[in-house]
Amino acid sequence: MSAGERWSRRGFIGGCALLATPFLARAQFSDYFLTIKRETNLSTVLDLNDCVKGRLFVGPTYYHGPQNAIAGAEFCDTLELPWRNNLDEISCCPPGEHKAFIRTDGTLGWRVELADVVARDNIQIHIGNSPRDIAGCILPGRWSPSRACFVQASGASIAALKMMMGSAHRPVYVKIVA
Known part of the structure; x- marks a missing residue:
């Protein structure tokens, strides 16, 4: 199966794209890649709302075209706080490539934590819905049409991501593109 076929064969769970089983089986034995492409500007904003x-996006990604578009499998939307000087x-989180790992302790349950962010720690991809749930982290889901x-x-989104990623012991990499 070609990479194109692998990306085009997906279903949906809770509004999030779920890749087909052949990719899941193969991905459990290799590194896992997540890419976040921000859709809005990173201006400094003082309003906490x-x-x-x-x-x-999930899986290996590459960039093409005049607008540096990501080619890969779109998984879900994300929500973060604005840029406030890190x-x-x-x-x-500042843009860049970051090693990450899976955490399961504490009240947030299963989540992905970025490990090598300059001057920051505990930046995670975890469950939440609004800016008050973020605390410098990244929330996956689907943007609300009314809010x-x-x-x-x-x-x-987290449940589908957990199912796709399989083993918590394999390397995880997160790339953030502004």
Whole structure:
């Protein structure tokens, strides 16, 4: 099966794209790649209710075209706080490539934590719906058509991501593109 066929054969769970079984079986034995492409500008905003919207892609990605578009499998939308000079808990994560790992401890349950962000720690992709749930992290889900800074189906997005990623012991990489 070609990469194109692998990306085009997907179903939907809780509003999130779920790749077909052949990819799942193969992916459990290799590195796992996530890419977040931000859709809004990273201007410094003082209002704590403002947000940065993006899209989460799974699998190996590459960039093409004049607008640096991502070719890959779109998984779900994302929600982050605006850029605030990389201040802990009130700023989004700086763009770049980051190693990550799976965490299952604490009250947030299963989540992906970025490991090598300069001057920051505990940046995670976890369940949540609005800016008050973020604390400098990344929320997966589907943008709400009726609320500006809100994602719905966040729990379903995390559950589908957990099912796709399989083993918590394999390397995970997160690329954030502004």
